[in-house]
Amino acid sequence: MIKILLVDDHAVVRMGLSMLLNTHPDMRVVGEASEGNEGIQKALEHKPNVVIMDLSMPHGKDGLSATGELKKLMPEVNILILTMHDDEEYLFRAIQAGASGCILKSAPHDELLAAIETVAKGDAYLHPSATKRLMEEYMGAVRQGSTDTFNLLSDREKEVLTLIAKGFSNKEIAEQLVISVKTVETHKGNVMEKLQLKTRPELVQYAIKKGLLGYGL
Known part of the structure; x- marks a missing residue:
């Protein structure tokens, strides 16, 4: 059973995700939070396998900061960033913060379920367009000799x-x-x-x- 914590400032989004995920036989939502600090507390309390973390939460700690802090406290937890921003800047910052993956809020339900299963196993997940941009960025750095x-x-x-x-x-x-x-x-x-x-x-x-x-x- 994959235990999941939802961290998003929109109650409607959390409710929709919870209904979707709880219908999956191998997934169970064990907690919800509306901002980063609460998300960290709930993660320490419920010990989820996967945290689905929204990036933009204006009324508390944002998703990037919460991801970095949570990975220090619980390095074994897998964090899947949920975002509306199809932007490499957010992607790179999420990975640097310790996220295991990144998926768009506009992604189909089956893609979200696949992403959760992927990061739960300890593997990384990036949506296709993000993977392409990440590889282009990396190969560009390799050609310039600036990658470390x-x-x-x-x-x-x-x-x-x-x-x-x-x-x-x-x-x-x-x-x-x-x-x-x-x-x-x-x-x-x-x-x-x-x-x-x-x-x-x-x-x-x-x-x-x-x-x-x-x-x-």
Whole structure:
């Protein structure tokens, strides 16, 4: 069962989403919030697998700020940004804040359900036009030689990378960061995927080059 928290300042939108999602046999809405601070509190209370977060909530904490704070408190939670803005600026900022995906409010119901299932598994989801623009932006940066994959890592992923490079086991890292071993493994997998590295020694060498251990190559 995918437990879902809805964070949107429009009660009608929340009601419509709740009715749709609760009809799905594998989904259940466990809570609702009208702005970011309330969303963070409800997430800590209900421990959802997926948070559907509106970007624009003028009467409280906005979706981007709430996403960044919530990922620090609950790095294992998957946040799907729901927005009316088909704009790469919002897309990039959402990803940088720690969102697992982004979908337009105008998207068909079946696309929304697919997006929820995707991020619930720990995978990333972007609507098709956003994926195309993101790849164009990235390839443009690669051609100009200005891309740095280190910037793709979240703060928590950088912490995990540093501790791995210092020789700590997954269990020891989990104890230091007060998270589960499974969450550590998830972060490690994300780091390796983003940096295109395959082994622990490669991670250590990369961390040294970046000066994460206080010295570099």
